[in-house]
Amino acid sequence: MTKDDHSLVRQVLAGDKDAYGVLVSRHGETMFRVAFRITESEPDAEEVVQETFLRAYRSLPAFDARSDFRTWIYRIAVNCALQLLNRRKAEAAVPIAEEYDEERPGLQLVHRGAGPDRLLLDKEIEHRRHAAMEKMTSDERLAFVLRHIEGRSTDEIAAALDITPNNAKQAVFRAVQKMRRSLAPLWVKS
């Protein structure tokens, strides 16, 4: 019989470190998926996941037993991802030209016969989508990913980002507008 998260947390706090291993195994992949969607980079996502579980272990005594462990660790992962995004932005030099990275994984678009024109358009779409994501602030990007990709509610986003629901809604709105503005010329062309 598998133990629930709260029992495992109690075991960890009672000195059973290995019980935390069960929690890590149980939620590791979910946190990786969230981290990847926010960072869009596999090494960065791995870094975020490790940092998330290390930070969560240290904060375990502060975990409110009435809360859901998955939601709690999800918030920590979002915060870690946010910090990494901010760090990456601070480290990044001002680009002279935006280059499309050939190494990045492809888009999940409907296949309509991948002729040269379609491949070119896919590249252009990805380039513009990526540029729009880069233009978003950290809050906008997180709110966008959580709302649009992860399907989280406005209240959940507000709780994860520690902002008001109205600010969360505005962040999603601004992010969608940036994405829309970036991609609009392509719809006109096609």
Place this chain on the structure above:
Amino acid sequence: MKHLTDEQLIEHYFGEGANRVMVETHLRICSRCEQVLEDITSALEVRGPEPPARDAQYGDRLWQSIQAPLTPYPGDPRRARFSWRISWPRTPWPSLVLAGACLLALAAAFFSGSLWERLRPHPNQAANSAQAPAQVKERVVLVILGDHLDRSERLLVQLNHAGAATPQSVDALRAEARQMLPDNRLYRQAISAQSDPTMTAALDHLERVLLEVANAPDQLDPDDIARIEHEMNTDSLLFQIRVLRARTTQAQTASASRKGSI
């Protein structure tokens, strides 16, 4: 016809918004808003890369990679705290104790706040008391410097009239110069740090004169004195010292009047 805002359309896309029926009705009759919603939908259909798949051992590998720096929790005390956190809302007593403690803390904060207000010095008093030592120090410096300039002026006057002086008076002049030399060096360095270039230059000039007089041979005849006066331009130095002494006296007066106004 009033069109829907982008915000309303984005909310509609995400299945949110208060007036879904109104928005849908409007979209059926307004091609412009329908087109905007299509644009939004097209933009949001573009998805980023999907996360790479992780195998079944991913969680175990992750645990292996992070477990080393984690130290086990000591045990019972933590467990006790954890279980308290779970159970306290179910019984009324801890809530009452907590409420009582909050009231006590509030009363203590109010009492200590009012006590603090009574004991705390008024901000103006504090500012005055902070200013006072700096002004006292400034007045002391001005008095000492004024004395030094006064002595320097007297020495230069004696030097300018030493041509007709006796050997005894020349010895006295030399002794005075030797005595003044370390003081002058100290004042010059202090004034230099306060960046007063005129005063620094004058004290520097004076130091060279004092050095010359202090290291003069035992037999200082009128020709030697005339040479020092000429080479060291002591007339000009005397004038400078007089000007500076007047300036210092004025500053002393101003400082004293400021003290009176506090």
